[in-house]
Amino acid sequence: MSAVEMGARQREISVSEFFTKNRHLLGFDNPRKALLTCVKEAVDNALDAAEEAGILPDVLVNVEVAAANGAPPPASQATRFRVTVIDNGPGIVRQQIPPIFAKLLYGSKFHRLRMSRGQQGIGISAAGMYAQLTTGKPVQITSRTGARAAAHYFEVQIDTKKNEPRIFENKKINWEHQRGTQVALEIDGRYQKGRASVDEYLEQVAIANPHVQLVYRTPEGETREYPRTIQELPPQPKEIKPHPYGIEFGILLRMLHDTKSHTLAGFLAAEFSRVSSAVSQEICGTAKLSPNAKPRSIHGADAEALYKAIQSTKIMAPPSNCISPIGEKAILHGLYKQIKGDFYTAVTRPPAVYRGNPFIIEAGLAFGGGPDQAARTAE
Amino acid sequence: MSAVEMGARQREISVSEFFTKNRHLLGFDNPRKALLTCVKEAVDNALDAAEEAGILPDVLVNVEVAAANGAPPPASQATRFRVTVIDNGPGIVRQQIPPIFAKLLYGSKFHRLRMSRGQQGIGISAAGMYAQLTTGKPVQITSRTGARAAAHYFEVQIDTKKNEPRIFENKKINWEHQRGTQVALEIDGRYQKGRASVDEYLEQVAIANPHVQLVYRTPEGETREYPRTIQELPPQPKEIKPHPYGIEFGILLRMLHDTKSHTLAGFLAAEFSRVSSAVSQEICGTAKLSPNAKPRSIHGADAEALYKAIQSTKIMAPPSNCISPIGEKAILHGLYKQIKGDFYTAVTRPPAVYRGNPFIIEAGLAFGGGPDQAARTAE
Structure with missing residues (x-):
């Protein structure tokens, strides 16, 4: 084959086609993990949305055995499940529903520097793509932004060749909830208990989020209620600028290329966290660059000098209000609620910084077990 | 924040931005692995291109220490390298050079079912993106499609917001080689020996590809020559249709939705491997569907019946000429050349099938070591 023939075969590959082939990169390695990933993506979105809107989250997770045809098998034998997650969040405006649920790399959380469960704009659409691939069923979404608004019902899939939504159904419906979002997926999966199971994940969500009220209907028909034990939301994380380190x-x-600032000193002070006017001047001095230089004109050796000057200048650690720790009190609340023990402790460390990104380590520990717990373990 | 405000923040994320943040998914976890990945992506492309054009590959790999400024440090201390790979392949037509080297998810190998080293249309552009991120240097490419054609020189980077190439330089140059491609990258990296090192990888390439002539100039200035020991190319793998299983x-x-076939029976026979007209009729019969049904009209329960009928019909295993095994003789050649031992063996198993995709397992073993080898190990 010649260079010309080879050139003629080159073409774009859509990101949906790529992740269909490489779904293990997104947590869909096998049916057991896929079920967990679908639940997690939907719950992540529910909690992020409610918290961002300042609403104490109420979340219902329903995992049912779906029968391909005939009577459904017992949960431990089933290979097909229907996952439904309902929240009391702010709802989603109608025109955003299709891309949020049926377009990979579409979202609001990727470009900002602040903590949230979801980040990439991939998760829930990837879950929908997995449903489409394994059962052929579209994602079903109902969403309503308030008591005075209509509830909208959608059925969507991804057009994988274009990575764009295909809308199968789009109508106003009557919905019992005044506000919130419901998403339902039908997927090939496996329901197992124990480590990395849906059950364990939801229990951990309840421990780590005592401000959430969670109801979980298991595929075996059991209803587990995790009541809210703290009546206030954790403080909202703030978006920050990147730290120069x-x-x-x-x-x-x-x-440097994209900035709207007209001078180097202005650029440094405007685009970075913890760079005051004085620090900005100091960096320019160390780099032997004019504070009035045009940012776009700085490249090559000048840019390298600037980069080195930044690293060698003393700059205050970044603010840590872009992260929202659970807090020791709330961790203890979560542990008391979920785990019977003789001894409880929790610690929230002071924030630290990696590559300019603040992070916090929090840990909780429950030790021992009441007679009730011991009895449960012995079952 | 309200649903409307949240909706206004939704936006598309480019695949380049995604992989900049998630570069560990592509083998750029750390500087040591990044150096290996860059070499591997360039060598993969060189070998795939030459073999596809029916050319016995000659490949030169040059890894040099690059000095940020001042004298370069010794290789074991260096943090910046320049990787250059030159092949004698078919070259690349001018207009394809920028997207091949500076656009993720662009390639010729993704949509076909046949063996090749590269598949996704990501590797070499991701290496260029890593260079851009760590050193800010563009990828430099020289390519020439034959003695009568001009050699073209490009410098390109990815516009990560758009996942499109930015061309910094584009000119005809005089080039000593009559045909082939040269790619050069400057990256942050670490050079180490031993497991998963560049040295080990290239040695394994030489063993597994005795039809390749490989010259490797190490960052320590040593030149390692791996001569060609087999003067013929392995048989070209053939593209196949997917197997219905x-x-x-x-x-x-x-x-079913995309096919150009007008009937179900025609669709099955045309789009799948090993489905004869008789097998196609049998599948339709089992599924209780008319062989003349329009493929586009088949969905829901009909599609599920069709799917089950396919799985329950006896169909011959897929052809295995989409894979190109090295072969026992060639593996032994590679081992003799590279490894001094007392006992050599190699085996190529018959092809097997996983999820409809044929694969072959091949293994070679060299045991013991001549005095020369023992002396080397003792060093």
């Missing part, structure tokens, strides 16, 4: 050279170059 | 339900639905 964490920036990579290529990112600095892109920022 | 391996198809997932969602893919079957998409194929």
Whole structure:
């Protein structure tokens, strides 16, 4: 084959086609993990949305055995499940429903520097793509933004060749809930208990989020209620600018190129966290660059000098209000509620910084077990 | 924040931005692995291109220490490298050079079912993106499609917001080689020996590809020559259709939707491997569907019946000429050349099938070591 023939075969590959082939990268390695991933993506979205809107989250998770045809098998034997997650969050405006649920790499959380469960704009659409691949069923969404608004019902799939939503159904419906979102997926899966199971994951969600009221209907028909034990939301994390210590050279170059600032000193002070006017001048001095230089004109050796100057200048650690720790009190609440023990402790460490990104380590421990717990373990 | 405000923040994320953040998914977890990945992506492309064009590959790999400024440090201390790979392949037509090297998910190998080293259309562009991120340097490419054609020189980077190439340089140059491609990348990396090192990888390439002539200039200035020991190319793998046993339900639905065939029986025979007209009729019969049904009209319960009928019909295993085994003789050649031992053996198993995709397991073993080898080990 010649270079010309080979050239003629080159073409774009859609991100949906890529992740259909490489679904293990997104947590759909096998049917057991796929079931967990679907539940997790839907619950993540429910909690993120409610918290961002300042609403104490009420979440219902329903995992049912779905019968391909005939009577459904017992949960431990079943290979097909229907996952439904309902929240009391702010709802989703009608025109955003199809891309949020049926377009990979579409979201609101990717470009901001603050903590949230979801980040990439992939999760729930990937779950829908997995449903489409294994059962051929579209994702069903109902959403309503308030008591005065209509509830909208959608059925969507991804057009994998284009990575765009295909809308099968789009109508107003009557819905019992005044506000919130419901998403339902039918997928090939396996329901198992124990480590990395849906049961364990939801129990951990309840422990780590004592401000959430969670109801879980298991595929075996049991209803588990995890009541809210703290009546207030954790503080809202704030979006921050990147910290100069964490920036990579290529990112600095892109920022210099993209900035709206007219001077180097202005750029540094405006685009980074913890760079005051004085620090900005100091960096320019160390780099032997004019504070009035045009940011776009700085590349090559100048850019490398700037990068080195940044790393060698003393700059305050980034603010940590972009993260929202659970807090020791709330962790203890979660542990008391979920786990019977003789001894409880929890710790929230002070924030630390990696590559300019603040993070916090929190840990909770429950030790021993009441007679009730011992009896449960012995079952 | 309200549903409307949240909706206004939704936006598309480019695949380049996604993989900049998630570069560990592509083998750029750390500087040591990144150096190996860059070499591997370039060598994979060189070998795939030459073999596809029916050319016995000659490949030069040059890994040099790059100095940020001042004298370069010793290789074991260096943090920046320049990787250059030159092949004698068919070259790349001018207009394809920018997207091949500076656009993720662009390639010729994704949509076909046959063996090749590269598949996804990501590797070499991801290496270029990593170079851009860590050193800010563009990828430099020289390519020439034959003695009568001009050699073209490009410098390109990815516009990560759009996942499109940005061309910094594009000119005809004089090039000593009559045909082939040269790619050069400057990256942050670490050079180590031993397991999963560049040295080990290239040695294994030489063993597994005795039809390749490989020259490797190490960052320590040593030149290692791996001469060609077999003067013929392995047989070209053939592209095949998917085998019906391996198809997932969602893919079957998409194929039914996309096919150009007018009848179900025609669709099955035309789009799948090993489905004769008789087998096709049998599948339709088992599924209780008319062989003349329009493929696009088959969905829901009919599609599920079709899917089950396919799985329960006896169909011959797929052809295995889509894979190109090295072969026992060639593996032994590679081992003799590279490894001094007392006992050599190699085996190529018959092809097997997983999810409709044929695969072959091959293994080679060298045991013991001549005095030379023992001396080397003792060093």
